[in-house]
Amino acid sequence: MVKKNDQLIVTIEDIGANGEGIGKYQGYTLFIKNTAVGDKVLVKVMKAGKSYGYARLMEIIEPSAFRVSPICPIAGKCGGCQIMHLDYEKQLEYKEDKVRNCLTKIGGFDKITMEPIVGMDYPYYYRNKSQFPVGKNKEGKVVIGFYASRTHSIIDTDHCYIGADVNIKIIKFMRSFTEKYNIEPYDEVKHTGLLRHILTRMGYKTGEVMVCLVINGKDIPHKNKLVEGLRKIPGMKSICLNINTSNTNVILGEKVIKVWGETYIEDYIGKVKYRISPLSFFQVNPIQTEKLYNLALEYADLQGDEVVWDLYCGIGTISLFLAEKAKKVYGVEIIPQAIEDAKVNARINGIDNAEFYVGAAEEILPKKHKEENISADVIVVDPPRKGCDQKLLDTIISIAPKKVVYVSCDPATLARDLKYLHEGGYELKKVRPVDQFGHSVHVETVVLMCASSEAGKC
Structure with missing residues (x-):
């Protein structure tokens, strides 16, 4: 009988709907994240039901022929890329x-x-839209990045390997701006603080760039310095605020305020030009x-x-x-x-x-x-x-x-x-x-x- 905290050796036989590896131990099914078909792994059982359970990867004993080293150092922690450890042809x-x-x-x-x-x-740097949550870590330092898988704990990073590469410059500037001018990050537990998310969009054919700051308030201080810094980034066309004062996990509010430039960017799909605002649904x-x-x-x-x-x-x-x-x-x-x-x-x-x-x-x-x-x-x-x-x-x-x-x-x-x-x-x-x-x-x-x-x- 498989129990919680058991350490077992299993071979991954399949991949589940959410990208988790599926292995069996004496007929008992285990779901294990960050594994590939063919991996022989040591796992620790974290949750055990009657017919299946969930385990944590402890060690790769024999790697699968389909396993690759992710280009991103936080791929195993971030919730965005569940199968970056798989060869791309195997992903398809x-x-x-x-x-x-x-x-x-x-x-x-x-x-x-x-x-x-x-x-x-080329399955990298392809997203024309990214949303970066802003918060503080246990030491009180500003963190900007992505939520860890199935949590609201922010993994601090400047670099996403599937987002537009202009984001690297945007996030580095926003980190410096937030720290220099003491812009208080949002605390979703206490519903306090100002800066909730940084939303970016980029037109891949036009090169136009948007930065939209989602705030828990009506305005953001030091806007002249904000504009001065962001305008140095090539392609910048739109700097705006999105007002979201609701106690909610929904990222965007309904009101958008122009800070500089336009409240939209433009891009093409084929020969058709589209105007894209912060609230627009547009394929990423x-x-x-x-x-x-x-x-x-x-x-x-x-x-x-x-x-x-x-x-x-x-x-x-x-x-x-x-x-x-x-x-x-x-x-x-x-x-x-x-x-x-x-x-x-x-x-x-x-x-x-x-x-x-x-x-x-x-x-x-x-x-x-x-x-x-x-x-x-x-x-x-x-x-x-x-x-x-x-x-x-x-x-x-x-x-x-x-x-x-x-x-x-x-x-x-x-x-x-x-x-x-x-x-x-x-x-x-x-x-x-x-x-x-x-x-x-x-x-x-x-x-x-x-x-x-x-x-x-x-």
Whole structure:
């Protein structure tokens, strides 16, 4: 019987959904972080249930052929890169298997036409957005970095190997500024202190840089020195404050105040320019996003006479990408500010065949279909991790587009939703994962489903 604090030797046989290694000891399953398939390891049992438990890696006795030394010295502690110790090709294989297993086990799809995962050419320094929590350590020193895995303990660092490299200069300056002018970091337990987070964004094609300081107050002192220092960083276009005085773990508040420059930066995906504010949802990996959207466009196979609905459209990222090939695109999003951004993005690109509506898609789409006789040849959905609302899936089935292109960031909820659509008369035609988040367990997937009546033509 395996008990807490037992030290055991196990061989890792598989990887779990969260990137943890899975090993067995006399038939008993253990989940162990920072291990790779093939590792022979000494572990200490931290939690033991009846049929499985969790253990801590103590020593690698024999390393796996797939194990590599992470380029980042804090990769094992930070919560951002769960599988940086895996060879990148093995990471891609893991993500393909993750999607396939979800579609089979959750979705019930036996025969899957799954195309090879779209990997990254260089899986480092790819994120155009980073959020650095600010706090103090036990000695009272300012710490800026990232939360340790599954905690709110901040690991102090100037360097993230998956974030934009301009962050190194930004964080070094902000550390110096905070210490020199005694800017009090936020204490989330006491709900005191001023500086909560440092949010950065970078336009990979434009080179434009944004720094947004999230504060527990109305203003920040020594703004002239703040601007003077940050403006020295090449590409700086936007310095602003985000006001968040709520006692919450949510990073951003609703109010943004300009300190210098603009309250936005601009960047491109393909030929489409997007205006990005601190509150905008915008894919964090622009190089892979272009591949992702091109894949969605390929699956939609637009001929120029289709009416397309983009549900969960955000700031219009996919909508405007599709508009070049479609007769008309309608975007729907429940967040008003996102729709305002989408309209601005359409205007600055001279796109006049895209319209955007604020509201729940399951209400807007049927209303427009019934009252204005607006059709839907293709529906594109790009929901959050929780997947599509069931009412929305029912709406799609009732509207009966010829094609549904589903862009997913969670294979489990994707599989659940595809199963529902399949039961509603749609066939799964194509599946292709895309690695947007190298060294993490997350994976994007693009799927084409066709109405059964159109399956032969789709």
